[in-house]
Amino acid sequence: MSNFKLQDCHKKQIKDICDSFNNEPGELINVLHKTQGVFGYLPEDVQREVAQNLNIPVAKVYGVVTFYSFFTMKPKGEHAISLCLGTACYVRGAELVLDEFKKQLGIEVGQVTPDGKFSLDCLRCVGACGLAPVVLIGDKVYGRLDPSKVKEILANY
């Protein structure tokens, strides 16, 4: 799946996160959230390590990782682009904005640019329908978009 090699320092980081939740199996989602925050994604070995620390089957961890679209087993770009395709954004032309992002970056949804700078994903509603159509780049929100603004926005990164 990936070339990720789990080092001792990574094991320590995962252990610290699990410890901070008292190694409670019920805290799995929170643990994964924090862990993804550290590694950027959740490769197989990281999931195994989480499973060991929480003393639960890795199948269970994988089940949760694959259930929630927030979790990813593929590395994201340095700047993760999330484009809203919720109803409000969609009717206000989000699809055209998406096409422009694909064109500018030369990648499809779910992919990362060859230089690792950007990744492109879609989501359903960020709760900012008044700003539709909306795009998130990292933690920054861009609203009232149209295709003509895409190139300019990307140039900021």
Place this chain on the structure above:
Amino acid sequence: MELIKLTIDNTPVEVEKGTTIYQAAKKIGIKIPALCYMNLEHLGIENRPGGCRICVVEVAGRRNLAPSCSTSVMEGMVVKTNTPKVLNARKTVMELILSDHPKDCLICPSNGKCELQSLAATLGVREIHSVENAAMSTYRKDASPSLKRDMDKCIMCRRCETMCNEVQTVGALSAVNRGFMAVVAPAFEQDLVKSPCTFCGQCVAVCPTGALTEVDDTNKIIRALADPSKTVVVQTAPAVRAALGEEFGLEPGTRVTGKMAAALRRLGFAKVFDTDFAADLTIMEEGTELLDRISKFLKGDKSVKLPILTSCCPAWVNFFETNYPDMLDVPSSAKSPQQMFGAIAKTYFAGKMNVKREDLVVVSVMPCLAKKFECQRDEFKVNGNPDVDYSISTRELAHLIKMANIDFASLPEEDFDQPLGESTGAAVIFGTTGGVIEAAVRTAYEIFTGNKLNKIDFKELRGLEGIRTASIDFNGTMINIGIAHQLGNARKLLDGVRSGMYNFHAIEIMACPGGCVGGAGQPYHHGDSSIIEARHKALYKEDEEKTIRKSHENPYIIKLYEEFLGKPMSETAHHLLHTHYFDKHKV
């Protein structure tokens, strides 16, 4: 205890508070159909995700239909289980399930045994209103030496997940992905052999469709039997005789030992032997090992490992190799009866018959799917030739008998062949939880004390509770015994031993509910645990009727030691009848 009054289909019923509509209906003889719901009452196993929506009923005053398996009764409730609204909803739900299910029932391994198939028939589904050219979800097929996964046929009832995680605590399977791609799979959707799967097969035992099935070895048996250069012999495990009849319409618990021997002879096996013979042999070796460890322990030898754990159950062996690699020197080193039989057949018996090892084919009929995995383990092979060539399930044997045009009902009762067909009552009860340890106690007691047993039955070791404990008085020395069936209970018992909560001399563990009688290779129980109980009772009945009921009194076992093995735990016995375990730690 508060009682609740309600009516179901115009019949008044009174049940305890907290009861579900489904259970209340069952009490008055109304069997609401269900797919995901499964309740093995005697064993405390319940699967109730409320996911399939087949069991919906109409409740007066409620806007929508209620899933009866997960809706508790309320005072004065008026429930209807068969109105047009209910029947239509059920049919629609079934149609939706079938719209993403392969329609190749005629060539499915579960054809005729499938709960989905029979329910579709009951509900009278005649067409599936699906979108034209609609996509079907498809998954990679996966085959291990024991189990096959064809997840295109999975309906996400999640019974297998309950068995694997809650009952067995193996944790090989989990629901993964979502929506159309949702399926039950091992972590990273890798092969089962790479997961912590023990091949206990309890997922197969409860699967309502053909998604999880056993690897079918019947054709290999047919080919071997037709090969004139081969001498093909068969051994049958104790639990098979208490269940095989079910495949031919007999009541659960009917013992068919004689008819089974007759059927095997007609199938063309050169010798029809009994795994029970090897069970007696197991007691000689395991019992001696137990006494050896206990006597050393009583003399103050600190290096002795106690408790001794039984090692007959291959899924249990896989379980401790995966989960307790730090305790590999605790289980008995005695091989399982299946493997002891193979080792003796391919040496002692082959020698007597003057047959070369390669020309002797040993087939085992087992209530178990993990036995298929066990017989192909490398340590049970000599120069690549396995001690047991093929292991088939009770279901596969029934299939072979049907394929060979044998009318099972009209068969005469026949005996096993000698010398590997003679067995005692102690061996017969190996097939149920508590049986192995009772058999061991019968022999160990007499050897340890030098006295004859007045009472052969040890009722304190019997029962179907998941964890049982007992102390047996060995003439002043109290021997503490623990018994567990289902791997989740085994884990509890073992964790208790590790933490020092328990102080046992010996522990018997069986992976399946009820022991081998509830094995994954047995005829499907379809959620009716009274079937397992009936088989359990049948084995004790068979034991009662035997003239010889202690393993060390089996005349052919005595002869085997005189002619070939020397004495229990001798060098030859060690070489042929004992094994060692490996660290297979996985998460």
